[in-house]
Amino acid sequence: xxVFKLWRKIRQNGRVAEPAGPRPQRLSCPKAAALDxxxxxxxxxxxxxNGCEIEIGSVFGPVYxxxxxxxxxxxxxxxxxxxxxxxxxxxxxxxxxxxxxEAVSEPRIVVAVGDCAINAGEFTGGYGVQGPVADVVPVxxxxxxxxxxxxxxxxxxxxxxxx
Ligand code: SF4
Numbered sequence: 001x002x003v004f005k006l007w008r009k010i011r012q013n014g015r016v017a018e019p020a021g022p023r024p025q026r027l028s029c030p031k032a033a034a035l036d037x038x039x040x041x042x043x044x045x046x047x048x049x050n051g052c053e054i055e056i057g058s059v060f061g062p063v064y065x066x067x068x069x070x071x072x073x074x075x076x077x078x079x080x081x082x083x084x085x086x087x088x089x090x091x092x093x094x095x096x097x098x099x100x101x102e103a104v105s106e107p108r109i110v111v112a113v114g115d116c117a118i119n120a121g122e123f124t125g126g127y128g129v130q131g132p133v134a135d136v137v138p139v140x141x142x143x144x145x146x147x148x149x150x151x152x153x154x155x156x157x158x159x160x161x162x163x
Pocket of ligand 1: 047048049050051052086087088113114115116117121122145146147148
């Protein structure tokens, strides 16, 4: 019965995804050519306030639906070829972030999401903050904003897949 109700709701609502827009003209970093149109991402919260996570949640929800562009979140860095990193890197997260980076497969792309990941943002100078993501692992793509709009995150991911 519950399945029937769900099926009826899906029929009533139809597709809720935003229109996809044209394909990106070029890849956002040279390493993305090795991805061949599909990127598996491991997300690491290095010390975020969780504002960026809410936007990432939207990016992979039904409205922005980043999976249709070939981007997918995975549970293990061993299944990933890129990292999606949010927040400034706290002192406690510097070593785990470095180890997670080392566990990711080549081309091992790092996407820094949000101002905190790019330059420590609101948390600059905090006693528990080591610094921006680039102080710990090499950053290939940066998505500015506090938090970035889901459209900007989707555009950055489409720049990796070319779709
Ligand atoms: S960029 Fe803004 S929303 Fe994202 S973790 Fe920093 S303070 Fe929070």
